[in-house]
Amino acid sequence: MPAYDFLVVGAGFYGAVFAYHATSAGKKCLVIDKRKHIGGNAFCETRSSITVHKYGPHVFHTNIEKVWKFITRFAEFNNFINSPLARNGNEIYNLPFNMNTYNKLWGVITPEEAKEKIAEQTRPYRAKTPSNLEEKALSLVGPDIYEKLIKGYTEKQWGRRCAELPPSIINRLPLRFNYDNNYFNDVHQGIPAGGYNGIFEKLLKGCELQLSADYFSIKNPESLADSIVYTGMIDEYFDYRYGALEYRTVTFVTEEIDAENFQGNAVVNYTDAETPYTRIVEHKHFAFGKQPTTVITREYPAEWEAGKEPLYPVNDAKNNGLYKRYRQLAEREKNVIFGGRLAEYRYYNMDEVIDSAMQAAEKVFSL
Ligand code: UDP
Secondary structure, three states: OOOEEEEEEOOOHHHHHHHHHHHHOOOOEEEEOOOOOOOHHHOEEEEOOEEEEOOOOOOEEEOOHHHHHHHOOOOOEOOOOOOOEEEEOOEEEEOOEOHHHHHHHHOOOOHHHHHHHHHHHHHHHOOOOOOOHHHHHHHHOOHHHHHHHHHHHHHHHHOOOHHHOOHHHHHHOOEOOOOOOOOOOOOEEEOEOOOOHHHHHHHOOOOEEEOOOOHHHOOOHHHOEEEEEEOOOHHHHOOOOOOOOOEEEEEEEEEEEOOOOOOOOOEEEEOOOOOOOOEEEEHHHHHOOOOOOEEEEEEEEEEOOOOOOOOEEOOOHHHHHHHHHHHHHHHHOOOEEEOOOOOOOOOOOHHHHHHHHHHHHHHHHOO
């Protein structure tokens, strides 16, 4: 008889939320992670009493009431609202694209003037259905915004030309006709007090935990537990049988600066092609910090390779096609649940991952 009901591979949101529900249902879970910490990419480190988001900025936001109710049981959230800035050369623009952005670009003042300007900008590109990100951006916002605020950033971030990227990537970038700089449209938003680690400690309480533990060096994982919840890379699980899926990674270069305030905002995107990093995150602003020094992180995106962190799936037609084939293998795998950004090869937000893990748990435990 296996010692555990569940072997959960990965202590990020999917694994931890599933493990929490399993434990609550009286099941015995072993949670392993190859990193030396829990929390997946939401993991935070403290430097000079500043909470640092180690794997990129994680601003929690959701419209899913059930998820908000669930997550707020494990932490108090502050009222941080994400309002990133875009910098091109020495020009600063507000994001998401809104009246402040249009005013700075074109001098327009009213929504009507802005709509007229955008209609004029997009007219030549609106006739056909966009088949790639460039066509979508041009048909949505026109060449001025595309050239200044989208093209450089996106090509650095994804390492591919906009004309080769799927239009869906910029579904995340809303277009507004008011002066609202809130990046998200969701009803709930904030950062957990003290960072994300406390949430994961609470979620995983009652599970057995092994860190720095690589699933692939376990000889006979099926003998350890009745079922497996796998949240790692799906192509690696199947030993790259059909070839490797592509991912993007980021090199995070973090430094402490002897100044109280470096850039006046949590996130500044560098949207030109020349600056080698995509953004600078100044962590203290997520918690309205008043510390005497500050910690900043520059993000340099790169193509993923073995030994690096796979952070973003590249959801273009080629990779999505390959993923589908792995998905078919996954469906035939008995007693294994595949979930999360890497196992589902999806550009998930945190709330969507939590929702998906809650749904899986509801199904398994008939909640
Ligand atoms: N994007 C852009 N300019 C920006 C910010 C974002 O063109 O200043 C595009 C870019 O293609 C990016 C996508 O919008 O990959 C999604 O951005 P988001 O900020 O949601 O990405 P994340 O925070 O998940 O890295």
